[in-house]
Structure formats: C-alpha cells, structure tokens
Amino acid sequence: MALTLVVATGTFDLLHPGHVLYLERSKALGDILVVIVARDVNVRHKPKPILPEGQRLRMIAALKTVDRAILGEEKDIFHTVEKLKPDIITLGYDQHFDEKAIQEEMNQRGLKCKIVRIVEQEPCPLCSSSRIVAKILERFRGRRP
C-alpha cells in the first residue's frame, strides 16, 4: 500500500494555533506531512518575516503533526514540490496562491497531485502573525518593552 504524501507550505512567522490547525488538517488528509517553509527572499507578497528562515524552520520541525520540515528553494518555488511528488498539496485559508494556477503548473511538470484548500480557521483573536504584531505595537507604542 502506497503512503499518501501531503505537502503544506507557508511562511510560519510567529507561530500560532492557526498554523497548527492548518497543519493538523493537512496531515489528516494523508499519511506523511512534509512542510515547505518559505525562504526569506521569497516572501514578497506581505511584510518581510520577523523571524529568519532557520528559526521558522526549526519551529515547524518541532510540531507533532509534522513529519519533515524543509526550506523551499530560492529560485524555483515549485522545484521542491517536483522532487517530493506529493499526492496532495494543501493551501491555508488565507494563502494568496490560486489553486488553478498551481494545478496548471503541476500538470505542465507532469505531476499528478490534488490541490486542497483548508478553509477552516481558528476563531481566536491572536491566531494571526499580523495581529500578534499589532498587539505588540499597541502594548508598547511609545514605551520601552
């Protein structure tokens, strides 16, 4: 019996339960969960991460639900996926990627894989890296931490 390999991706800056939920739901779709952590240079669609890629990688690797965490490639973000040949790629509810565009890229590279959007979200008020940053700024604005 072949194992179902699921690949999840993300920046995972300032880890919170929303990340954990996304990875738990991703893992539940298969047997093995490999997480590709975005390289610092490739985070361009939102503010630069607070934490460097090595630290973000270490934290993802420490999670129960994660079988293996790796850094993406700097130049071709699909190359890592091509090597892994996952059965399923999951996207978080707020990830900016377009399912169809990824599916087409996969087809062009001769990869058969299902793209699944994990739509579930943690309802908690600080389950977002940008809201954690906003809370810190609000708390310390104008005074020393």
Add this chain to the structure above:
Amino acid sequence: MALTLVVATGTFDLLHPGHVLYLERSKALGDILVVIVARDVNVRHKPKPILPEGQRLRMIAALKTVDRAILGEEKDIFHTVEKLKPDIITLGYDQHFDEKAIQEEMNQRGLKCKIVRIVEQEPCPLCSSSRIVAKILERFRGRRP
C-alpha cells in the same frame, strides 16, 4: 519498571527555539514530559504575556516533545506539581525560580523530586520572547505594520 515523569514549567509567550531546546532537554531526562503553562494572572516577575494562556497552552501541546500540557493553578502554583508527583522538575536557564526554595517547598509537601536546571541555551539572536518583541518594535516603530 516505573516511568520517570519530568515536569517543565514556563510562560512560553511567543514560542521560539529556546523553548523547544528547554523542553527537548527536559524530556531527555525521563520518559514522560508534562508541561505546566503559567496562568496569565501569575506572570508578575516580567511583562504581562502578549498571548493569552489558552493560546500559549495550545502551542505547547502541539510540540512533539510534549506528552501533556496543562495550565497551572491560579492560587497555589505548587499544587499542580503536588498532584502530578514528578520525579524531576526542570528549570530553564533564565527562569527566576531558586532551586533551593523549590526543593524546600517540595520537601515540606512530602514530595521527593529532583530539581534540574537546564543551562544550555540556543545561541540564536531571536531565541527570546523579549528580543522578538524588541525586533518588532524596531521594525515598525513610527509606521503601521
């Protein structure tokens, strides 16, 4: 053969590899690692946590190395330890507790347990909740996130 129960404690605000290292080293001292996460009201020796206790608990419970994560008691911080009867209690390198005072408190409560200070530290520059806060303030001071 009895299992060796290790108890680690902490606030674990803004999780970082220093926390992971402390818990990995704690777990390596025994078989089962239970982590007591400090209640919001009991964090008085340093700035109030950014993240509420429920969120801090959920993140600790999600770590590979942690068998069980629980919130401490609000009124008697030693009561949880008394119920768990650990073989070993670990302290992080920067935790403000005094080993001897804890040992005396344990003896008074009739508990035999070893107190171990985990002195090892992650050398990384952002392996500290307060340094993460400082980095965020530095990055965003004077502008919107």
